Amino acid sequence: MHTTRRELLATGGAIAVGGLAGCPGVTEQSFAATPVVLPAPDREELALAETARESETITREGPSGNIEITNETAVYRAGPARDPSTVLEQFASGVNQTPGSSSVINAVASETGIEEVTLGFLDGAPAVAGDRFSIVIPEGARGSDAVDPRSMMALVPGPLTGAETGTYTGDEPGAFFPEETFFPEETFSPDSASGFRVFVPNVDSVFVQTPILGIEDLPEGAERVEPGETIETAETVVAARVADFDNPNNVVPSRQLFDRGVMLPLAGQPYGLGVLATPDASVAGQSANPLVGMDTAELLQRDAAKRVLAQTGLTDADSVEWRAGPRKPTEYPAPDDWEEAELVGTGVTPEFFIGVVSGEDGLWGVLLTVARITDDDHVIAVGAITRPVGTVDGGMAAVEGSGWGMDPDSDPPTLSQTLTTVSKFTVTGIGRLDRV
DSSP: OOSTTTSOOOOOOOEEOOOOTTOOOOEEEEEEOOOEEOOHHHHHHHTEEEEEEEEEEEEEEETTEEEEEEEEEEEEEEOSOOSSOOHHHHHHHHHHTSSSOOOEEEEEGGGGTOOEEEOTTBTTOOEEEGGGSEEEEEGGGOSSSSOOGGGOEEEEEGGGGSSSEEEBOOSSOEEEEEHHHHSSSSOOSTTOOTTOEEEESSHHHHTTTOTTOOTTSOOTTOEEEOTTOEEEOTTEEEEEEGGGSSOOOOOOOHHHHTTSSEEOOOTTOOEEEEEEEEEOOEETTEESOTTTTSOHHHHTTSHHHHHHHHHTTSOSSSSOOEEEEEEOOSSOOOGGGSOOEEETTEEEOOEEEEEEEOOSSSEEEEEEEEEEEESSEEEEEEEEEEEEESSHHHHHHHHHTSSOSEETTSSSOEEOHHHHHHHHHHHHHHHHOEEO
16 A cells, blocks of 8 residues: 555645736736634644645636636644554554554455355354454455455454354464454444453464554453463454454455445544635626635536645545546435534535545545535635545445435434544534634
């Protein structure tokens, strides 16, 4: 995985754009937006770093001469990880070779082509059907048709082994981890309840790419398990690399695999918040800034917006190339179901957009939250979260089904996992943006 997507973007300087061809350059009028930023105390509280702040001046031809319009942009990126990071986040960090977990997909094993696994590291080698457990798939597992089974982790509920106890027969020491040190906030394995432990076989091999976690340096509350010891499985989730099972069958090719499942809301999930302030310029009663009245979907395809989106980490490529979208998802929270956000002191109702963009190592599915207001300036705030996908059509289906609907059983309605992640940063972050 290239690292360019995760490196912080250097703060940019002023960008001057020359006059139009055929115009000798006398500017009759100029308009400049007031910068909108996330204040330092709010950046610290939300664990966001300012990675870019830029001014861009463009020259347009007006009815009585040239018009200068100066836009202001600022971009903020989520920190790499919580401290301390959970065991699952450390596994993803090792696979992705990133400071934080980066993007991680969770899918039912049968959806990935795994029909059954045999737990060869337990006596009796119990078998578990693929529709009963899930697979954690970090983005670093993609890149070729043959997915490395060492790069994926299965989460198998212990009761599915068919016995309350079993003898550990692994090649290396394993370990029990308390639930709260392994999972971020909630579990992602079917049939699991709170208060369980997580058993990881062959710890050093599992975390070989994560030197901060090893069998000789387990976190507080973890218990070492030697080969030959008896372990309890009744209140346990077994977390093992797909490579540690005897017969994981054939995993589907990478281009199909990453169109499966949903994103996990891990602390290191890439997230960006960008804001573009552009003047509401008017000359002779006519708008001189086409961005102000533009439809949001069209605006997101304009160069000014795409530069901000690229800086939020929407892609690991140098620029944003939309392969599908942006468009509103078929099902998403209606205005009455969404808590109104505040943008520079004005109440707004966010809009949601999905799409697929190109990348260096593959395609990226995109989930965007956009808020806009117009007063002296037009301010556009965008929260961006991405996930790796394999194909354009499959990627659109994946982001369409990534939890944009409301939970019908909750009162009041609540957002599902994916939108909870987006709302936590986007709506709160948008509400903290302010003019300099």
